[in-house]
Amino acid sequence: MGITFFAIIGCENQPKPAPIKPNEVAIAWAKLTLFITQHTPSNSPTFASRAFGYIGLTMYESVVHGYEDYHSLEGQLNELDSLPKPDTEKQYDWVLSLNAAQASILRDIYIQTSEENVLKIDSPERRIYEQYSKNLKEDMVTNSISFGKEVAQAIFEWSKTDGGHRGYLHNFDKEIIHPDFPGSWKPPLFAQSFSHHPLHPHWGENRTFVAVNAEVEDPEFLPYDTVPGSPYYKQFEAVYKKERELTRAEKESAIRWGDDPDVSFTPPGHSYYIATLAAESSGADLITVAKAYAQTGISVADAFIECWKWKYAFFTERPNTFVPKYIDEEWESFWRDPPFPAFPSPGMPYRRRRLPRP
Structure with a gap:
C-alpha cells in the first residue's frame, strides 16, 4: 500500500515519521480508504464504488476554497444544492481541513467497519493534526478542523438520499x-x-x-x-x-x-488505486490530487450505477x-462467477426488460 500509508499508521513505539507534505496527506488518506474498503465486512463492488464517490468528493470540497482557480461542485452535482463555505473573516489551514474531513467521512460511510479499522483512522488523523497544527494560532486550527467536519457531514447527509445508503444491509x-x-x-x-x-x-x-x-x-x-x-x-x-x-x-x-470479497479493494478500488499511482509519480500539488480523487470516485460511482442498471x-x-x-456438459470453469448477471456485449438492438419488484 506504500511507504506513506504505513509510516503514518505505524506503531507508537516506532521512530517518529518524517514530515508529510500536503499532497502526500491526500495520498495517504486515499491509501487508507483502499485498505478500509478491502477489510470491511459485508462490502461489495457496488457499495464500494459509492464510497469512493463520496470520499473523493469530500477530499476536494474540504480544500477547494483555498484555491481561487478552482470551484466547488455545489450546484453542479445531482441535488447537491448547498455545501458549507468558509468564513472570509477567518483563516484556515487546508491540510487540517482535509485531514478532519477524510477521517469523518470514512467513519460515516464505513460505519460497519471493525474497531481495529477505526483505530487505523484515528492514528493518521492524530499524527497529521500534530504536524500541521504546530505553530498555528488556536483559532486557525479550530476553524480548519470545524470546516472539514462540516463539509464531510453535509456530504454524508446528502449521500443518505441516493438510494444506496447502508446498502450492505440488503x-x-x-x-x-x-x-x-x-x-x-x-x-x-x-x-x-x-x-x-x-x-x-x-x-x-x-x-x-x-x-x-x-x-x-x-x-x-x-x-x-x-x-x-x-x-x-x-x-x-x-x-x-x-x-x-x-x-x-x-x-x-x-x-x-x-x-x-475481502481479497482486494474491489473493481472500483482499482481505479482509485491507479489514481494514487498517478498522484505519487506526478508529484502534483494538493488541489490537483484532491481533484483527481473526486473525479475518479464520482466516475466509478456513476459507472457502477449505469452498469448495474x-x-x-x-x-x-x-x-x-x-x-x-x-458446449461441454463436463466443463468446470477456473473462474468463479460473481453473484450477479453478466453485462451484454454490443450487437443487435434489444428491448429492455424491467426487473419487477414484489
Missing part, C-alpha cells in the same frame, strides 16, 4: 421476481459468494452524481442463440476455449483481478450456465 433482495427466459441469469453453483438471488438488483435506480449520466442510452445486445457459429454462441465458446489453455501467469492474473435490464446468463448446457 445486498440480496429475497423478494424480487426473477425473469425467466432463454438465456436469463441463474444462481451459480460455483461462485465467489453463493446466493439464490443476485447482488443489489435495484442499484441501477440510485441517484447518479452527475444528472446527465442517468440519461445515457441503453447499449445494444447480442440476441440469444444456441446455434454453433452464431455471435452469441461464439462469445461463450471463446470463454470456454480460453479457459482450457490458461497459463499459470494468466490464472494468477485472473485471481488478482477477480476481486473476491443494464445488468438487470438484460438479466443475462454467464458462461457457467451456458457452456455446460450447450
Whole structure:
C-alpha cells in the first residue's frame, strides 16, 4: 500500500515519521480508504464504488476554497444544492481541513467497519493534526478542523438520499421476481459468494452524481442463440476455449483481478488505486490530487450505477450456465462467477426488460 500509508499508521513505539507534505496527506488518506474498503465486512463492488464517490468528493470540497482557480461542485452535482463555505473573516489551514474531513467521512460511510479499522483512522488523523497544527494560532486550527467536519457531514447527509445508503444491509433482495427466459441469469453453483438471488438488483435506480449520466442510452445486445457459429454462441465458446489453455501467469492474473470479497479493494478500488499511482509519480500539488480523487470516485460511482442498471435490464446468463448446457456438459470453469448477471456485449438492438419488484 506504500511507504506513506504505513509510516503514518505505524506503531507508537516506532521512530517518529518524517514530515508529510500536503499532497502526500491526500495520498495517504486515499491509501487508507483502499485498505478500509478491502477489510470491511459485508462490502461489495457496488457499495464500494459509492464510497469512493463520496470520499473523493469530500477530499476536494474540504480544500477547494483555498484555491481561487478552482470551484466547488455545489450546484453542479445531482441535488447537491448547498455545501458549507468558509468564513472570509477567518483563516484556515487546508491540510487540517482535509485531514478532519477524510477521517469523518470514512467513519460515516464505513460505519460497519471493525474497531481495529477505526483505530487505523484515528492514528493518521492524530499524527497529521500534530504536524500541521504546530505553530498555528488556536483559532486557525479550530476553524480548519470545524470546516472539514462540516463539509464531510453535509456530504454524508446528502449521500443518505441516493438510494444506496447502508446498502450492505440488503445486498440480496429475497423478494424480487426473477425473469425467466432463454438465456436469463441463474444462481451459480460455483461462485465467489453463493446466493439464490443476485447482488443489489435495484442499484441501477440510485441517484447518479452527475444528472446527465442517468440519461445515457441503453447499449445494444447480442440476441440469444444456441446455434454453433452464431455471435452469441461464439462469445461463450471463446470463454470456454480460453479457459482450457490458461497459463499459470494468466490464472494468477485472473485471481488478482477477480476481486473476491475481502481479497482486494474491489473493481472500483482499482481505479482509485491507479489514481494514487498517478498522484505519487506526478508529484502534483494538493488541489490537483484532491481533484483527481473526486473525479475518479464520482466516475466509478456513476459507472457502477449505469452498469448495474443494464445488468438487470438484460438479466443475462454467464458462461457457467451456458457452456455446460450447450458446449461441454463436463466443463468446470477456473473462474468463479460473481453473484450477479453478466453485462451484454454490443450487437443487435434489444428491448429492455424491467426487473419487477414484489
